[in-house]
Amino acid sequence: MVAHDAVTGLSILGATGSIGTSTLDVVARHPDRFRVRALAAHRDVAGMAGLCRRFRPELAVMADPDAAVALRRQLGDDLPGVRVAGGEAGLIEAATWPGVDCVVAAIVGAAGLMPTLAAARDGRRILLANKEVLVMAGELFMAEARAHGAVVLPVDSEHNAIFQCLPEAYPARDLDSLGIRRLILTASGGPFRARAPETLAQVTPDEACAHPNWSMGRKISVDSATMMNKGLELIEACRLFSAEPGRVDVVIHPQSIVHSLVEYRDGSLLAQLGQPDMRIPIAHALGWPERLVSGAESLDLAALARLDFEAPDPRRFPCLQLAYDALEAGGHACAVLNAANEVAVEAFLHGEIGYTRIAVVVAEVLERMSGGPAAADLEAIRGVDNEARSVALQVVRREAG
Numbered sequence: 131m132v133a134h135d136a137v138t139g140l141s142i143l144g145a146t147g148s149i150g151t152s153t154l155d156v157v158a159r160h161p162d163r164f165r166v167r168a169l170a171a172h173r174d175v176a177g178m179a180g181l182c183r184r185f186r187p188e189l190a191v192m193a194d195p196d197a198a199v200a201l202r203r204q205l206g207d208d209l210p211g212v213r214v215a216g217g218e219a220g221l222i223e224a225a226t227w228p229g230v231d232c233v234v235a236a237i238v239g240a241a242g243l244m245p246t247l248a249a250a251r252d253g254r255r256i257l258l259a260n261k262e263v264l265v266m267a268g269e270l271f272m273a274e275a276r277a278h279g280a281v282v283l284p285v286d287s288e289h290n291a292i293f294q295c296l297p298e299a300y301p302a303r304d305l306d307s308l309g310i311r312r313l314i315l316t317a318s319g320g321p322f323r324a325r326a327p328e329t330l331a332q333v334t335p336d337e338a339c340a341h342p343n344w345s346m347g348r349k350i351s352v353d354s355a356t357m358m359n360k361g362l363e364l365i366e367a368c369r370l371f372s373a374e375p376g377r378v379d380v381v382i383h384p385q386s387i388v389h390s391l392v393e394y395r396d397g398s399l400l401a402q403l404g405q406p407d408m409r410i411p412i413a414h415a416l417g418w419p420e421r422l423v424s425g426a427e428s429l430d431l432a433a434l435a436r437l438d439f440e441a442p443d444p445r446r447f448p449c450l451q452l453a454y455d456a457l458e459a460g461g462h463a464c465a466v467l468n469a470a471n472e473v474a475v476e477a478f479l480h481g482e483i484g485y486t487r488i489a490v491v492v493a494e495v496l497e498r499m500s501g502g503p504a505a506a507d508l509e510a511i512r513g514v515d516n517e518a519r520s521v522a523l524q525v526v527r528r529e530a531g
């Protein structure tokens with residue numbers, strides 16, 4: 131076992147969310163090992179105030195400036211030592227706060243791009259849950275991380291599973307030279323895996339968010355239902371592991387026990403299994419290369435009795451096909467896919483469009499913006515993201531009206 135003599139300073143971006151809460155649950159089990167120095171969220175002032183009282187960070191950031199004012203007021207005289215900041219500048223401050231060794235990137239959506247990129251440029255260790263960063267700006271982000279010596283550890287359960295199944299020589303050697311034939315992402319199939327397709331137009335946001343195995347935020351839960359989540363994860367895998375799209379496959383595994391697999395050239399498949407509990411990949415990434423207690427229960431294989439696998443049906447899950455199409459189109463298509471999906475999911479969650487229209491909106495935006503070159507820099511990426519959002523909003527308004 132590698133000995134550790136220093137306390138690891140943490141910054142948790144998205145601290146009030148599902149990943150943020152699971153991270154803090156693991157961290158609280160290791161008080162001698164971690165010190166929470168910075169926390170950031172959007173506008174959940176009560177949630178953040180509670181975390182500040184419990185973890186006493188040096189910095190607390192609310193992305194919404196009004197929420198930052200409310201947090202300062204709520205903390206009152208109790209915690210004068212906590213600096214409160216707001217806005218995107220505050221998020222970047224949290225990502226680069228002094229004494230932070232490790233940044234947990236767990237903001238949902240494109241809002242996480244700037245702070246996560248700032249952490250990469252500052253050479254911090256990044257525990258990456260925020261897959262949208264890799265989908266919209268994966269090439270730039272990974273290049274910046276490499277250039278500044280930032281280690282990126284995947285928290286997304288499938289990518290963390292793959293990382294655990296790769297040999298130690300990764301990433302110094304590429305997948306081919308390591309004898310790797312395929313990366314296989316498992317997908318639960320979500321709450322509508324077996325539902326009659328003709329009834330899907332009527333499903334409610336709460337039904338779409340009722341994931342059969344995982345408890346997660348609402349945006350990723352809808353993505354799991356449409357299987358856009360697996361599409362985003364396909365792109366995430368290509369970018370994280372420098373894999374060509376043809377080397378990454380998706381298989382439906384309804385139990386979410388096998389979290390993903392690596393197939394080697396000799397035909398061996400290595401898999402990581404565990405309870406569907408995000409504290410496992412989070413603890414793996416927090417402790418890496420050591421292993422930490424996560425709080426997750428052991429897996430009783432005999433009680434499980436069976437593990438099932440099936441091929442995804444592209445007619446039931448058009449969003450997965452759209453992600454394959456965007457990868458194949460290249461250029462700015464993945465950034466367009468991500469932005470259009472964020473707008474469409476938000477519109478569905480607010481009751482503005484039906485569930486089956488999410489794929490329709492994304493497909494139309496991809497078609498209208500097809501053929502654009504890869505955005506060369508951050509400004510260009512933000513430009514594509516903005517344009518795709520405004521095209522998506524036009525489509526949503528037409529659909530809703």
Ligand SMILES: NC(=O)C1=CN([C@@H]2O[C@H](COP(=O)(O)OP(=O)(O)OC[C@H]3O[C@@H](n4cnc5c(N)ncnc54)[C@H](OP(=O)(O)O)[C@@H]3O)[C@@H](O)[C@H]2O)C=CC1
Pocket residue numbers: 143144145146147148149150170171172173174175177193221236237238239241242259260261262285286287344345346347348349350408
């Ligand atoms: N949940 C899971 O099990 C998994 C999640 N992921 C990924 O992790 C990320 C987080 O997911 P999850 O925890 O489920 O999401 P949640 O919705 O539960 O939490 C989102 C977090 O991000 C914060 N946030 C939202 N918008 C902004 C913004 N504009 N600026 C700053 N902070 C913001 C929220 O703050 P506030 O509470 O104040 O709104 C909250 O802390 C996503 O990218 C998801 O795809 C990946 C694998 C598994």
Ligand SMILES: CC(=O)[C@@H](O)[C@H](O)COP(=O)(O)O
Pocket residue numbers: 286287288316317318319320344353354355357359360408
């Ligand atoms: C926990 C996690 O990593 C999620 O991304 C999960 O994989 C979602 O489940 P689906 O397989 O249904 O997308």
Ligand SMILES: [Mn+2]
Pocket residue numbers: 286287288363
């Ligand atoms: Mn996942």
